[in-house]
Amino acid sequence: MGQKWTEEDVYFLQKRIGGSSLSAIAKKLNRSETAVSLKLKKMGLRNTKKATGLLTASELAEALNVDRKTVHNWIQFHGLEATSRITCYERKFVLVDVHSFWEWAKQNQEKIDFRLIEKHALPPEPEWLDEARKTATEKKIKKYKHWTTKEIELLLKWRREGFNFNDIAEKLNRSRVSVERRYARCKLHFE
DSSP, X not given: OOOOOOHHHHHHHHHHBTTBOHHHHHHHHTOOHHHHHHHHHHHTOSOHHXXXXXXXXXXXXXXXXXXXXXXXXXXXXXXXXXXEEEOTTXXXXXXXXXXXXXXXXXXXXXXXOGGGSOTTSSSSOXXXXXXXXXXXXXXXXXXXXXXXXXXXXXXXXXXXXTOOHHHHHHHHTOOHHHHHHHHHHHHHHHO
């Protein structure tokens, strides 16, 4: 018969699930992975992704009819709140709260084509969403614009001449961030 689970062990398990891998938890508790896995199952914490009530970046992307990389880009560069969680078997997920998403979406409407979101795909829908769906036909959603060889040559030339990223971005009709990233990639490539 195995060790008895103490209240401290259970508390530790509840706090660490999703933040550490199953093997790391088992090692810290001085138990086998099987024992920890069975205890999680008994506690109803088997799948940390579903237990949180949050959406994965992929699930959010599917509901919004966008590529999953788009959601990751919003998280990494545009302030969409997300948490990183590890499932029992060491797979990492990026999770987003629906309420946080809608708050972010209200502030970043230029990044989303609300016409593509089916009604009630992400409940509860905010009151402003119906109006955003109607006005979405009037606005232009920014799409990625591929860099031409000429643009890259101009970017490198203007940087050598001392122009800052804001000036170059304006000349090329691109965002400052896009110009900085392309310049960093060019520097890596040519070094």
